[in-house]
Amino acid sequence: MKEKLLYSSTWPLLFDEEDKTIESCFIKELKKSDRLEIAVGFFSHNALEELDRLVIQQNIKNISLILGMHYFIGFPNNNLLELALRINEKWQRSGIGEIRITYAFRYHGKLYCFLKNNEIHSAILGSPNLSFLPLKTSSLQKCKQCEISLLLKNSETLKEIRNHMNALKADSFSKNITSFMKNNVFLTFETDQQKLKRHLKSNSQIFN
Template identity: 45%
Template sequence: MELLYSNILPLGCDDDERTIVGCFKEQMKNSDRVEIAVGYTSNASLNELDALIDRYAIKKICLTIGMYYIEGMPERSYHTALRVNQHWKASGIGEIRIVKPFKYHGKLFCFYKNEKPFSAIIGSANLGVIKLEATNRRQYEISALTINETEVAEIAFHIEQLKTSICSGNISDIKGMPLIRETNTSLDGIELVTAVPQSSVEFYKNCKTYVSFFLKLKVPRSVDRHIDDGKHYTKSNINVCYAAPRNKRKSRDWYETQLTVGSDIYRMEGYPNKNEPFFVVTDDGYWFKAHTTSDNNKQFSAVGDELIMGRWLKGRLVAAGIVKHVNDTALDADRLGMITEEMLEEYGCDSLLFKKTGQTALDEKGTDLDVWMLSFVSGNDYER
């Protein structure tokens, strides 16, 4: 057994000591198959592992994650794990599995060559040790490398037991695992928007529903994102930022969004009247004034700033790791920032739930306005 260390001052590694991450990469370099079982991962470590698999031409890989089915998984890591899992499965090299019946807190890394395990790392380090971030940069871990055949075989057998169907399943088949929503920072410090405590969100969520509507988000499929006929919703609604700029010298802001409501909704009894403002409280804790405008009051937007709705809606997708913010839409030739059906499918929701709470609040002029709740969550996350 050889001890492996974190290289963190004042306990920096001596010349004859190896770091955990250094040993991990060395073992991978000598392997053609890697089996990993850990309690936790991180978004960065998942991407790093995927890159290392390609770099070292690993032929077979399985990552089993043990704590999230019961505790909940951060949504950014979840969506990254789904993409990595899909990549590995499509390449025929492996998968990512989730432990279901209990919280598994082990940290094991087993390395194979020609179908025979030859070394293993065991200790306190989760997968995050292979790609340090601000959250774990000063977190000291200690592990050990073993090349003892009996010990390595026992660790390999244990990991194989975890991979059986009674213990775990492929992440794409897992249903009911709670997701921990990431914080949307796109509205921080924005004028006309106020953050409200979670207790207030729960209050409005639990209010009696006087009337509610599902507002379908109209977006293209990925294959259609380059349609340029001037009529298609690749250049309208949520993706209006890709339409011709109002000022030829300046491209549209990526957050510019028009939420267009269908006639089947705005003609329903109880839908807000045109140009009559109301307050919106969002399911993630933001408060702003909104209204319906345009012909047949089909446009739904925030009052005073046309970017607020986009910052809320697209900011959620950015926080979840599904799309990246585009600084200049005119330079996004591949339209990677265009919101598509596939993105909404990955997020798990293609509609907004718009609910009248029956509550009112005074605006800055002392006018009593209705309070509506706006939610961007899947049906599993929100009960009407």
């Protein structure tokens, strides 16, 4: 098998075959690996916590997470930034990896690379950011946003992907997340939902 389409199990577009879902395929490929390299635009709090848990559980020897958008638009809240800093410190202290931030350009790709004995054996390309973990077991918890990905195993394609990831990890394109903290580069921003809540709260105070 060289390629395989993967889907998020989104109501009402549900998939009974586990090997067709992005989440299940990610876990399956991770279990075959001792190294993981990820490049995405964004991440969620729950997904990063789950990734850290899986790295420990599966005894991953090296993990590299590259975040492509936060240098330019900041973080939606301090909790997300603090989590990234905490896990980066944990991985560095354990000598297994780091979290890097691209600063040379906005990177909005979604790439998950699985390696064993320093050889890349598979990759998942597109479309979800690091937000699809943990696995969802209840129909009430199904992902609300439909995503589609491609599992790649073609050796020539994987070679190109490995070169792409190595380029992203170069200091001329990205640096460890702590490198940007000295100058307070990261600003938190309000999401539309947060702005709406603040607006409604201020209006309620006016009429009370």
